[in-house]
Amino acid sequence: MRRREYLGQLELMVLLAVMRPRGDAYGVLIARDIADKSGREVALASVYAALERLEHKGFLTSSLGQPTAERGGKARTYFKATATGVREAREAHATLLRLSADLPALQVETA
């Protein structure tokens, strides 16, 4: 089976987290962001794996940060979404919205 050409679930979540305007997206923070917003624990290894896939597909770029952490620790790798990545996220997002539109059972938070 060849590689999927569309975003998987965690990939979408990670990409959206990277797209936050904060501009300091890195592994651990992304995982925390997803955990906060989804209420589900996400394994760090999964996030890193997804980041790698996304970069490999050209949806993200990475850059090694300065080791300027307050108290020790390895330097962070920061991620940024590419234009292609943004487009991709938009499409995946739109698809889910289409699938969930006009579903009375879902109309709770939209009201």
Add this chain to the structure above:
Amino acid sequence: MRRREYLGQLELMVLLAVMRPRGDAYGVLIARDIADKSGREVALASVYAALERLEHKGFLTSSLGQPTAERGGKARTYFKATATGVREAREAHATLLRLSADLPALQVETA
């Protein structure tokens, strides 16, 4: 790895398709619905596998329909979302909304 307690991507799509008010959700139609709304071809076998998982997890129930097809064909198996399934779909949907909120790069269709 024990079974995930949350929905996979295809599982969510299938569950949402089942929840459409039409009330006649069955394999082939669900696959068509997903293909239409996502622009991606999804293999029938994948849909059936997802349906099976969802039923096993208690998010769907199934019932065998009458073999009243117009022109040949096997009897359909109809699916219906359970209350738990609806709740689950709602949560997944809400998570997506939370993750995509306040993302300027996404604000195209919401405008």
Add this chain to the structure above:
DNA sequence: GCCCATATCTTCATTATTATAGAATTAATG
């Protein structure tokens, strides 16, 4: 009426992709 070509829906077997826990590694600080 019986058989077969056809249509529709479902299942099977196999392989690929993604997610996970947990240990290990790297790298900085004091």
Add this chain to the structure above:
DNA sequence: CATTAATTCTATAATAATGAAGATATGGGC
């Protein structure tokens, strides 16, 4: 060197994808 933080590795399991086969009905020719 102990501590902290971030990332990577390893092995395994769940999820997803696919082509092909199987099951079951219809309707028309004869």
